Amino acid sequence: MASAEVTDRTGRPEEIRAVPVRRPGRWIAAAIVLVIAVAIGRSVVTNPHFEWHEVGNYLFDTRVLEGLVLTIELTAIAMVIGIALGVLLAIMRLSPNPLLSGGSWLYIWFFRSTPVLVQLIFWYYISALYPKLGLGIPFGPAFVHPNVNTLITAFRAAILGLGLNEGAYMAEIVRAGIISVDEGQTDAAQSLGMTRTQTMRFIVLPQAMRVIIPPTGNETISMLKTTSLASVISVSELLFAAQGIYSANFKVIPLLIVISIWYAVCTSVLYVGQSYLERYYGRGRSREQANALPGRVVRGLLSLPRRGEHARPAGGEHR
Amino acid sequence: MSAPMVKAEAVHKRFGRNEVLKGITLEVAAGEVMCLLGPSGSGKSTFLRCINHLEKINAGRLSVDGELVGYRQVGDKLHELREAEVARRRAEIGMVFQHFNLFPHLTAIENVTCAPMKVKRTPREKARARGAELLAKVGLPEKVDHYPAQLSGGQQQRVAIARALAMEPKLMLFDEPTSALDPELVDEVLQTMKELARDGMTMVVVTHEMGFAREVGDTVVFMDDGVVVESGAPAAVLAEPREERTRAFLSKVL
Numbered sequence: 015m016a017s018a019e020v021t022d023r024t025g026r027p028e029e030i031r032a033v034p035v036r037r038p039g040r041w042i043a044a045a046i047v048l049v050i051a052v053a054i055g056r057s058v059v060t061n062p063h064f065e066w067h068e069v070g071n072y073l074f075d076t077r078v079l080e081g082l083v084l085t086i087e088l089t090a091i092a093m094v095i096g097i098a099l100g101v102l103l104a105i106m107r108l109s110p111n112p113l114l115s116g117g118s119w120l121y122i123w124f125f126r127s128t129p130v131l132v133q134l135i136f137w138y139y140i141s142a143l144y145p146k147l148g149l150g151i152p153f154g155p156a157f158v159h160p161n162v163n164t165l166i167t168a169f170r171a172a173i174l175g176l177g178l179n180e181g182a183y184m185a186e187i188v189r190a191g192i193i194s195v196d197e198g199q200t201d202a203a204q205s206l207g208m209t210r211t212q213t214m215r216f217i218v219l220p221q222a223m224r225v226i227i228p229p230t231g232n233e234t235i236s237m238l239k240t241t242s243l244a245s246v247i248s249v250s251e252l253l254f255a256a257q258g259i260y261s262a263n264f265k266v267i268p269l270l271i272v273i274s275i276w277y278a279v280c281t282s283v284l285y286v287g288q289s290y291l292e293r294y295y296g297r298g299r300s301r302e303q304a305n306a307l308p309g310r311v312v313r314g315l316l317s318l319p320r321r322g323e324h325a326r327p328a329g330g331e332h333r
Numbered sequence: 334m335s336a337p338m339v340k341a342e343a344v345h346k347r348f349g350r351n352e353v354l355k356g357i358t359l360e361v362a363a364g365e366v367m368c369l370l371g372p373s374g375s376g377k378s379t380f381l382r383c384i385n386h387l388e389k390i391n392a393g394r395l396s397v398d399g400e401l402v403g404y405r406q407v408g409d410k411l412h413e414l415r416e417a418e419v420a421r422r423r424a425e426i427g428m429v430f431q432h433f434n435l436f437p438h439l440t441a442i443e444n445v446t447c448a449p450m451k452v453k454r455t456p457r458e459k460a461r462a463r464g465a466e467l468l469a470k471v472g473l474p475e476k477v478d479h480y481p482a483q484l485s486g487g488q489q490q491r492v493a494i495a496r497a498l499a500m501e502p503k504l505m506l507f508d509e510p511t512s513a514l515d516p517e518l519v520d521e522v523l524q525t526m527k528e529l530a531r532d533g534m535t536m537v538v539v540t541h542e543m544g545f546a547r548e549v550g551d552t553v554v555f556m557d558d559g560v561v562v563e564s565g566a567p568a569a570v571l572a573e574p575r576e577e578r579t580r581a582f583l584s585k586v587l
Contacts, residue, residue, distance in 0.1 A: 202434035
């Protein structure tokens with residue numbers, strides 16, 4: 015009798031559709047959050063000092079857009095320098111040669127122990143320290159003598175300051191990625207006749223990327239906003255552009271909102287890029303899947319299971 | 334008779350103060366299957382890793398196919414080999430590991446074709462054709478595009494064997510190839526190894542599989558505490574060990 019109710023016509027037991035546990039605490043907490051959000055939203059809309067119409071006026075102002083382009087350029091160039099330097103420094107740091115690893119350690123120590131704002135200003139005034147630069151044989155004659163004052167523009171000083179500083183942080187991230195790869199991978203690659211360089215390039219680094227990407231995304235997002243420090247050495251990036259406008263018309267709040275919107279837009283684009291990169295470098299690892307936010311909110315409130323939580327991923331651990 | 338494939342004379346290896354190999358002397362003839370037995374910590378795996386220079390030996394002489402491993406002798410002086418030369422010699426020796434060590438970011442076929450393409454500069458198409466052939470040979474023709482995480486342990490180990498074979502090695506080293514496998518998966522790997530032995534591959538196998546040693550091994554070497562305790566034909570060593578230490582070990586594992 016009972017078994018007839020459990021199984022359907024095909025003899026398979028029916029899917030369980032149980033009433034979920036009620037969670038009043040979650041609903042109360044959600045209500046509080048909602049009330050706070052509404053209150054903030056209301057003030058944003060009704061407070062006249064926000065001057066939203068001015069925000070609209072300046073959002074696509076040419077000066078702002080030019081600043082935006084410069085901010086993106088600074089971020090991209092500084093991150094490229096930072097990542098390249100980071101990989102180099104990380105590999106040096108893991109080298110058996112004490113001079114290389116020591117040099118890398120010193121570099122990382124030096125750039126991490128001083129504020130990046132100080133470094134920026136330092137690079138801006140580098141011509142006071144080295145008025146002339148010589149390119150030639152070390153300790154011997156130099157062939158080219160560029161004038162440092164004209165060579166190091168504000169933009170180049172910002173690139174140097176941000177990029178060299180970023181290299182130190184990226185080095186630690188890359189090093190963490192490299193040492194996270196099992197030594198057996200190196201054994202296997204070397205036993206197949208790969209040199210150390212080939213092993214690093216084809217086997218270790220691609221796997222290290224899985225560990226390197228998330229903090230690198232973090233660094234890029236952070237860099238996007240750190241470029242605003244370059245405004246102090248008068249690089250006309252986003253913040254400097256806004257300052258230029260509001261120093262003339264005193265629309266401080268609307269302009270700060272304008273550039274905040276642009277920073278947020280760029281950050282959101284970087285979010286998407288990061289999740290694509292993570293998926294690419296996570297291939298071959300079926301367990302890690304993206305967990306999008308909107309779905310999570312709904313499922314969390316209704317306490318539904320996450321997609322795939324019950325299903326065993328294909329393959330998985332067999333050891 | 335031709336020169337031995339592997340020749341070890343009084344090979345010593347230390348890790349810091351810990352002496353792991355205390356004078357290993359043995360020879361592996363071309364086409365021979367040698368099984369290394371012994372309790373864990375006896376130095377079997379270390380010796381295997383010395384053969385393709387994953388570990389440097391501290392004293393003695395070790396040569397593969399008539400060439401010193403890791404060094405070149407000029408007069409009575411040994412010169413360390415350059416990295417590229419070490420790599421070139423390693424490329425001629427296949428190795429299979431206890432934990433497979435497949436490259437998890439590459440599919441089965443990419444695992445197999447990676448080294449031929451990067452090290453031997455085999456054209457992609459040729460490498461893939463040969464790779465598919467090898468995967469079929471180890472019984473996995475349909476797993477070509479699977480990632481290691483999608484394969485069982487036994488399948489992973491067979492891909493690892495195909496990967497080593499792709500470099501056309503003259504010698505294969507197996508470091509406890511079945512020790513990390515579930516019992517029901519051991520046979521498929523041993524079967525693959527048997528076929529390899531039948532094809533005439535020279536093999537040095539560190540194993541705890543006494544059945545395999547008895548059936549496939551030409552020679553069995555029992556090691557303990559960094560020395561060779563006794564060696565000989567499997568029938569002799571496994572059935573009537575002369576040494577007390579061998580007898581004690583075999584009584585525990587058989």
